[in-house]
Amino acid sequence: MRQSSQLDLLATLGYVVFERSTSGFELLSLAPEWLPAGPISEAFPFLDVFLPDAEEFWADPRGCSTLPSDFWTQPGADGKNLHFSATAIAGERKLLLIERVGNRFEQTQQLMQYAHETKLAHDEIARLSRELKRATEAKSEFLARMSHEIRTPMNSLLGVAELLSETALNDEQSEYVRIFRRAGDNLLNVINDILDFSKIEAGQVELECVAFDLADVVQDAVEIIGVRARAKGLCLSLDIGPEVPSRLMGDPGRLRQIILNLLSNAVKFTDRGGITTRVELDQENPAAGAIHFRVCDTGIGIPADRISTIFESFTQADASTTRKYGGTGLGLAISKRFVELMGGRIWAESTPGEGSTMHFTARFAIADAKAVSNVPSPKPAALGNRTLRILLADDSEDNRFLVRGYLKDTGCVIDEVANGADVVEKFKNGVYDLVLMDAEMPVLDGYAATRAVRAIEKERAAPETPILALTAHALKEARDRSVEAGCTDHLTKPITKTALLEAIGRHAPELPSVVEVESWLKPVIPAYLEKRRADLVKLKTALEQGDYDTVRTLGHQMAGSGAGYGFAKITEIGGALEESALAGDTPRIRNGIVQLERYLNDIRS
């Protein structure tokens, strides 16, 4: 009686119990209304897959007392879905418990549902992120291309304007050229701002961390702006607090860009009075190297309701501002991002009609006293007395004309080619001190040509000739690509005459163009050099024919005579040739011949 009532209770709780006997399954408990009629394997098709496991379990429970099944769902008599699970119980009797599951099923399902929805959301975010990346890449590619297309003709326009300004012009013509150049510079600034902003948006901006002198950077920016300020009759002052550390670690280029932007705005919006730049420790941040910068002007000011929006992209205080003062409205948005990257913030205070103060803070590390400054100091543009042989490769006749114009008074000898294949050809047969290489050229582009030149040098065991990439691609990737191809430096068009000469001056090898010789030797020097030039021809022929004896003899003679005539370099090259001939080292012989040819071409005694 007691057992029966317990089984009835189980039925009330949603369980039915069967006993496995030799004849099949016998129902021990009451049959609830949800139990389908008929044999249990027909009533519950799921048991088709569970009972084989249960039979195995009953035969050998291996120390376990129960074997649970998965959940299953099947329609009840009214067509509504019912959820079940089964448990095989081992012991004296072989029991099969079938449970109609309610809450347990729903709770487990909810957990599963949550996990699946989270995974689906995660996958969707990953998909959107991939799409966004593709779109950003497409935008960057478009910007890079547009920038290239604009910069290429700008290079000619601005360059020719610069050359024109150096010619004899009357006052009216000079004024026209000045306007021409100023408009071109403004246009270039707009392009640079857009490129900068797109790089920030794409997360491609990484700050440098180099040692620099804070006062140098701020003074530099103030001096650059000083020309425009003085032209408007404005006073410009700079006040750097004595407590401010001078040697810092950070990105001086970007810091200068922020200060220049704020100063440039101040000059733009101020007609009377002056502009003060103050640098002091950030009172609100006790960290060493936390600096507070402010640029105060006495200009038109910013209305209170606009002050919070001026740091947003493409925003100026008033639409009419753009018409009157120009600009893209990107300068402050770019500055804001840079400041944030420097761990600081930027804000403005202003009284319309009285002036504005732009504040920003930034955190730097304190530089080690021994750290070497990395701020590039401008180099003099002059090339000195050096007569350089330059190989100029550019498919644009206009650009070649411009570089010729820039270099016309320098005494440089220029060989021009219009494609990369001709660069390689010229390089094989000539001697150059420097190559100016356009990136995009027909037949063979500048990158491939650079790689070919480097391969030739490697084969000859010759030192690397400076190759300056001169391209209209301004994005960082373009610079990386140039460096990867083996270029020494990457110059961006449009380029000014000063920048080009400075870069050439920086990279061109120092040449012993003037050799001092004893006065009594002077009469015999031309004949001596003429003989060496004849040797050069003989050396080339000998090398072609594999005649190492001749190379060795000529090398030996040069090694013996050069220094005596004042040409230590000829002795050095001769010695190397002799040694290389003895070793049968063809690449080194070829390099020696190139060195000799270069040296003989350079000599002016």
Add this chain to the structure above:
Amino acid sequence: MKKKICMVGQFGVGKTSLVRRFVHSIYDDKYLASLGVKIDRKDVSIDGQSLTLMLWDLAGEDDLTEVNLSHLRGASGYVLVADGCRGATLQKAAELQQRITQALGPLPFVLVVNKADLRDQWEVRSAQVAQYGWPTFETSAKAASGVEEMFLGLGTAIIRDHSQTEASGQ
């Protein structure tokens, strides 16, 4: 004649929705995760032959739970379901096909690329599907397209397989 067909695939590809569309002609946009096995039946007639399809909808595989292959015991065929919008679900389907064949031997099956109503968002490309060379259906449980054809197509393959087995048995 009663035949068991299993629905297998990654979670969220629409296995339950395909069965609901086929058996009850309804569709619910709300996703509800399946647990264990859901069993439905549908009587069909193929080439004049009556057939009761027992449709076993197996919970979709996810990172934590694998399809319990013992649930395929006694199956006459199966439906491999992928979601056209999620490329990874096609790889999962291919992986399941291998595991099932390994465990149960060759069985008639069809590959289903579901959610054809969202075709403009599909990651799965027809070339990827074609590489397997399997009988394939593009379906939309939501738009009721291709569902009936798919189940009847598999039913036909199962009948053919059944006849061949019987013939070889004789």
